[in-house]
Amino acid sequence: MNEKTMLDDDHYENVIREESVCTSENLVYERPETLLDTPLHYCPGCGHGVVHRIIAEVVDELGIQEETIGVAPVGCAVFAYNYLNIDMSEAAHGRASAVATGIKRVLPEKYVFSYQGDGDLAAIGTGETIHTCNRGENLLIIFINNGIYGMTGGQMAPTTLPGMKSTTSPFGRDVKSMGAPLKITDLVAQLPGTYYVTRQSVHKPANVRKTKKAILKGFQFQKENKGTCFVEVVSNCPSNWKMTPLESNKFLEDQMLPFYPLGDLKNPERKEK
Amino acid sequence: MKELKLMKGNEALAEAAIRAGCDAYFGYPITPQSEVLEYLSREAENRTGMVILQAESEVASINMVYGAAGTGKKVMTSSSSPGVSLMQEGISYIACAELPCLLVNVNRGGPGLGTIQPSQGDYFQTVKGGGHGDYKLIVLAPSTVQEMADFVDEGFELAFKYRNPVMILSDGALGQMMEKVELQAQKERVTMPGLDAWATIGKPVNRDHNVITSLHIQPDKMEEINIHLQKKYRTIEENEIRVEMINCDDAEYIITAYGLVARICTKAAELARDKGIKVGVIRPITLFPFPINEIAEAAGKVKGILDVEMNAGQMVEDVRLSVNGKVPVEFYGRMGGIVPTPEEILEAFEEKLLGGAK
Ligand code: SF4
Numbered sequence: 295m296n297e298k299t300m301l302d303d304d305h306y307e308n309v310i311r312e313e314s315v316c317t318s319e320n321l322v323y324e325r326p327e328t329l330l331d332t333p334l335h336y337c338p339g340c341g342h343g344v345v346h347r348i349i350a351e352v353v354d355e356l357g358i359q360e361e362t363i364g365v366a367p368v369g370c371a372v373f374a375y376n377y378l379n380i381d382m383s384e385a386a387h388g389r390a391s392a393v394a395t396g397i398k399r400v401l402p403e404k405y406v407f408s409y410q411g412d413g414d415l416a417a418i419g420t421g422e423t424i425h426t427c428n429r430g431e432n433l434l435i436i437f438i439n440n441g442i443y444g445m446t447g448g449q450m451a452p453t454t455l456p457g458m459k460s461t462t463s464p465f466g467r468d469v470k471s472m473g474a475p476l477k478i479t480d481l482v483a484q485l486p487g488t489y490y491v492t493r494q495s496v497h498k499p500a501n502v503r504k505t506k507k508a509i510l511k512g513f514q515f516q517k518e519n520k521g522t523c524f525v526e527v528v529s530n531c532p533s534n535w536k537m538t539p540l541e542s543n544k545f546l547e548d549q550m551l552p553f554y555p556l557g558d559l560k561n562p563e564r565k566e567k
Numbered sequence: 568m569k570e571l572k573l574m575k576g577n578e579a580l581a582e583a584a585i586r587a588g589c590d591a592y593f594g595y596p597i598t599p600q601s602e603v604l605e606y607l608s609r610e611a612e613n614r615t616g617m618v619i620l621q622a623e624s625e626v627a628s629i630n631m632v633y634g635a636a637g638t639g640k641k642v643m644t645s646s647s648s649p650g651v652s653l654m655q656e657g658i659s660y661i662a663c664a665e666l667p668c669l670l671v672n673v674n675r676g677g678p679g680l681g682t683i684q685p686s687q688g689d690y691f692q693t694v695k696g697g698g699h700g701d702y703k704l705i706v707l708a709p710s711t712v713q714e715m716a717d718f719v720d721e722g723f724e725l726a727f728k729y730r731n732p733v734m735i736l737s738d739g740a741l742g743q744m745m746e747k748v749e750l751q752a753q754k755e756r757v758t759m760p761g762l763d764a765w766a767t768i769g770k771p772v773n774r775d776h777n778v779i780t781s782l783h784i785q786p787d788k789m790e791e792i793n794i795h796l797q798k799k800y801r802t803i804e805e806n807e808i809r810v811e812m813i814n815c816d817d818a819e820y821i822i823t824a825y826g827l828v829a830r831i832c833t834k835a836a837e838l839a840r841d842k843g844i845k846v847g848v849i850r851p852i853t854l855f856p857f858p859i860n861e862i863a864e865a866a867g868k869v870k871g872i873l874d875v876e877m878n879a880g881q882m883v884e885d886v887r888l889s890v891n892g893k894v895p896v897e898f899y900g901r902m903g904g905i906v907p908t909p910e911e912i913l914e915a916f917e918e919k920l921l922g923g924a925k
Pocket residue numbers: 335336337339340341342370440444445530531532533534
């Protein structure tokens with residue numbers, strides 16, 4: 295804000311004229327083919343949009359748009375199918391990995407992924423998550439963990455941090471009566487069916503690049519029929535955390551990451567070395 | 568090649584699924600229908616490459632069906648009453664998203680965990696909804712092991728014709744009993760036509776992406792979807808009613824019954840005719856669409872109707888709506904897994920419609 299008001303109008307116009315006009319020569323960043331030209335409904339600063347873009351970029355780079363089928367969850371990302379230009383199925387709450395299993399079993403040559411939030415994947419859909427991973431279904435599960443129910447307006451999630459306030463833990467999550475946060479990614483990493491399990495974030499450019507690599511790997515391993523790949527993205531919810539996007543990224547780094555440390559929980563490539 | 572065999576209802580149904588060229592079955596064990604999953608696990612993959620998966624629950628299996636049906640493959644599941652209750656959310660989604668698939672309920676006695684004996688207590692659940700919202704399943708009610716087998720292929724035909732889930736509503740006796748069954752020749756597993764218009768099979772460059780969803784957040788859009796569904800259901804009502812009329816032409820009284828009970832009632836009607844009382848039987852084969860006109864027409868020619876079911880009186884409501892007060896409609900039912908005998912049905916008939924034994 296301050297920066298903007300310090301600049302005079304002339305300067306602005308020059309910037310627009312000289313730097314902001316896209317030509318084929320200076321174009322360094324564009325909408326991936328797999329991302330539809332639809333304005334995202336996500337709140338400003340929310341991680342969902344970034345992860346959508348990453349998926350679209352990876353699908354483009356692998357050239358698999360025609361062979362990829364996605365499954366959307368119930369939650370803020372319920373409309374993921376409005377943004378991703380691939381065939382998609384919208385699952386009932388928690389059932390995305392069962393729906394993805396159904397698709398993958400009858401179309402084993404396609405790339406199938408589910409995109410799920412914490413309430414969807416780690417509360418109502420825990421059973422499906424565990425058994426999908428345990429069977430080692432050849433699909434990619436992308437798990438957005440922001441420790442809160444976004445779409446329904448900020449209720450406690452299975453991953454809400456101890457002491458963290460939500461509309462249903464207004465005095466902070468009391469682990470004695472509400473249970474401790476469920477580290478489902480650690481759990482699925484224990485299952486023989488999972489092949490690659492990692493926890494990433496998208497709150498900084500370097501992390502965005504790492505998440506992209508993880509999702510890319512998830513699709514590549516799927517081609518090799520390796521088993522379930524599971525990519526957790528520790529994300530934010532500025533709206534329901536009641537923070538600005540910047541504050542939410544700080545909270546993510548200071549509070550979420552110590553509890554949900556980033557890195558691979560299971561990486562076959564590393565084992566082989 | 569057609570083949571004649573002596574088979575259990577559940578196994579005949581499973582065999583028919585293989586022969587119908589079914590692509591996938593997702594299910595979970597529950598008595599009295601576990602033979603379907605068992606038989607398919609033994610037989611299917613080697614013979615046709617059909618996918619068989621034992622899910623971790625009925626909730627998972629119905630959602631696997633949702634996913635797989637969304638690719639336009641011929642997919643099915645089967646279960647029994649408590650398991651089918653668990654599937655209701657998924658069935659509602661499947662109906663709204665208009666996914667063709669075959670569901671089977673080998674009905675056992677309820678409510679609750681109930682019994683593992685035959686029952687017709689799930690008529691309301693199957694025909695009136697079960698899950699949330701305004702939707703309809705096409706419901707086929709077999710009364711023989713032969714029909715358990717035949718309705719598989721017929722069910723798939725209907726499911727794809729209308730892009731609607733079809734339910735075979737059987738019961739624990741039909742599932743378990745052995746009868747002679749003529750099996751149809753093996754059909755090839757084929758890719759259904761027209762999938763590019765709706766199915767999630769991977770998007771070619773030259774078409775828009777397909778989305779399978781039951782979410783339409785704008786109320787006017789959601790109403791549009793509902794109107795479309797209702798229109799489809801009316802078309803189904805116009806075209807797909809199946810009903811068997813047994814000795815109704817000269818009948819003075821009618822017994823209405825579906826499934827296995829209709830066979831017992833046919834015997835009861837014969838016993839009545841032996842006594843000189845002309846009784847016919849109307850057996851609705853499709854429970855949705857319901858043979859309203861056939862029953863209404865027959866009601867105009869008789870003195871009374873007895874509806875017999877293995878429940879507390881469910882289909883009788885539809886019979887009464889069809890008859891619309893023209894003649895008395897009485898009800899006789901057994902519950903909890905008890906199958907009525909022809910003799911007790913005749914006794915009930917005489918008591919309720921003739922004012923006592925003749
Ligand atoms: S409610 Fe939270 S998770 Fe949902 S879009 Fe807004 S910021 Fe993102």
